[in-house]
Amino acid sequence: QKEVEQDPGPLSVPEGAIVSLNCTYSNSAFQYFMWYRQYSRKGPELLMYTYSSGNKEDGRFTAQVDKSSKYISLFIRDSQPSDSATYLCAMISNRDDKIIFGKGTRLHILP
Amino acid sequence: GAVVSQHPSWVICKSGTSVKIECRSLDFQATTMFWYRQFPKQSLMLMATSNEGSKATYEQGVEKDKFLINHASLTLSTLTVTSAHPEDSSFYICSASWGTDTQYFGPGTRLTVL
Numbered sequence: 001q002k003e004v005e006q007d008p009g010p011l012s013v014p015e016g017a018i019v020s021l022n023c024t025y026s027n028s029a030f031q032y033f034m035w036y037r038q039y040s041r042k043g044p045e046l047l048m049y050t051y052s053s054g055n056k057e058d059g060r061f062t063a064q065v066d067k068s069s070k071y072i073s074l075f076i077r078d079s080q081p082s083d084s085a086t087y088l089c090a091m092i093s094n095r096d097d098k099i100i101f102g103k104g105t106r107l108h109i110l111p
Numbered sequence: 112g113a114v115v116s117q118h119p120s121w122v123i124c125k126s127g128t129s130v131k132i133e134c135r136s137l138d139f140q141a142t143t144m145f146w147y148r149q150f151p152k153q154s155l156m157l158m159a160t161s162n163e164g165s166k167a168t169y170e171q172g173v174e175k176d177k178f179l180i181n182h183a184s185l186t187l188s189t190l191t192v193t194s195a196h197p198e199d200s201s202f203y204i205c206s207a208s209w210g211t212d213t214q215y216f217g218p219g220t221r222l223t224v225l
Contacts, residue, residue, distance in 0.1 A: 008213075036155070040212045043147060043157035086213070098120060099149075099204065101216035103113070 003027050006089055006102030014110050019076040023089035023102045026070065030100075032092040033065050035074045037085045038104065044088055048074065079109045114138055115207050117217035124195055125225055132190045132220045134205030140185035141207035145214060146178075149202040161188055195224045 006023045013019055021035075032051045036044035048063040050056045056063045064073040072091075076083055089102040114137040124130050134144055143162050147155040159175075161167035161182035169175045179191040188207075192199055200223050206214035 038214070043145075044155045046152070046154040049152050088216075090216075098218040099202065099216075100218060103215070104213065 144188040
């Protein structure tokens with residue numbers, strides 16, 4: 001079983017819809033969870049960083065962590081065409097500080 | 112599939128020494144490899160892009176003589192931090208792709224310079 005699983009998509013949704021992106025993980029030592037956004041031919045940009053179960057909100061973005069289910073989500077409200085990008089989840093273990101990335105989900109927001 | 116490894120995962124060195132970090136694509140041939148640097152809780156900063164068999168393209172502000180990148184084969188790229196100083200301490204992450212926009216990331220190398 002891979003340490004981090006993420007559906008590669010592509011995921012296409014109409015403008016204004018709520019987007020839900022998800023990752024599952026198997027390593028209970030993961031304690032830090034991040035979401036990155038990557039535009040084509042650009043480096044990943046850190047969107048959200050959290051280390052506890054529950055929700056963390058920043059503007060139109062909400063990161064959700066459920067450690068009991070080993071499941072994390074990123075919600076995007078009022079999605080816009082400029083949100084079209086690849087979204088990567090990433091996690092860091094408290095044992096060895098390795099950062100493990102998901103494969104990324106390609107998101108297309110249709111105008 | 113699409114596994115990228117890095118070695119070592121953590122290296123500690125004395126100031127003034129050089130450190131080499133390897134990035135390998137284990138099950139695919141990577142025509143392009145990218146090297147990033149990450150400070151805690153910050154975005155990945157792209158340092159350079161390397162294509163197999165050609166010189167790396169460095170981002171503005173990255174010293175090419177300090178961060179030597181070699182991409183000698185389709186499965187291996189190396190980053191050498193020359194004359195490392197404490198301010199070079201960071202996470203160095205590579206990624207690899209084979210002609211699409213999708214990048215597959217390695218687990219990172221933590222460099223600590225004393």
